[in-house]
Amino acid sequence: MELTLSILLVFMIIGAVYALFARDLLSALISCGIVGYGLVICFLLLKAPDLAIVQIVVETVTLIIMVAVILDSTRQDLREKIVHNERGTHFINAKYVFNVLTVVILALFFLFFFNQAIGRLEPFGTHVTRMASAYVGDAAIKTGSANLVTGVLFDFRAYDTLGEATILFTAVVGVLTILRIKGRK
């Protein structure tokens, strides 16, 4: 499973990096979609179907909205601007070498500490805190819900769910306020 997950993560990273350098906004958006749908498969492999359902639906809806926005926007102008910018640059110079060296040194530095930290972690799926084992052990009896995630979400951590609903409500109020044309004059 870890090998599959690693391949998937590398694929997602390639998609994310390609999105930065894509000439066209639409292809950048599609490579962003690789990241989102790769995350869905990651959630399924890590045995989190609740998150996978939410991620696949929200990813699809946001992709539809963003494709609609991009097809209506000034996509051609942006492409010409990018091509124009790249014509005037010389790649190999002192600044370029300095940047690449900095990136390599920082990557090695973080890789070292990441390697140190990963050795001390518990294996995946074990409960580190007392709270976690109490949740997993008693949640079905205490809440009466067969799905533990919903039991935790709406009983033990219901404040978080209230906050999440409030955030969505605030987002809607903000969008309706900003996108109102009549009454602004």
Added chain:
Amino acid sequence: MITMKGMSPIVKKVSQLISAIIFLYGIYIIVHGHLTPGGGFAGGAVLSGAFIFLVLAFGTDVLNLRREEEEASVIEGLAILIFVLMATIGLFIGIRVFFNNYLPKGQIGELISAGVIPLYNIAVGIEVGAALFTIFLALVIYKEEISK
């Protein structure tokens, strides 16, 4: 992409047939949230997806979008109000805790069980679905008014 007249008749017919199934699937995910994977948030997003599908296929001049937007935002506000009220009722019943599970729990695994959790699920599902649909409609109406 979102045009005034909508897409071809084939797309319209297929979306008419499919969107009802998507809607039913969203309701299933919400109602079975305490038994199977899913729950209020996932089911609500599926519900909004069914409506967005219809708007994309049928275009903007068939539906009365402004009235739909008002109704969706009113439903969203009512749903979150019901959610908070149900949580507040727990303060007055039993051990006086916010978000207290005050209804009888029943047998684990039955459809009607787990006390208030299915009701919370339904409220959050309606809220999320209406919220996502309202955001989508606000963007569509903004584009319509800009292009005039």
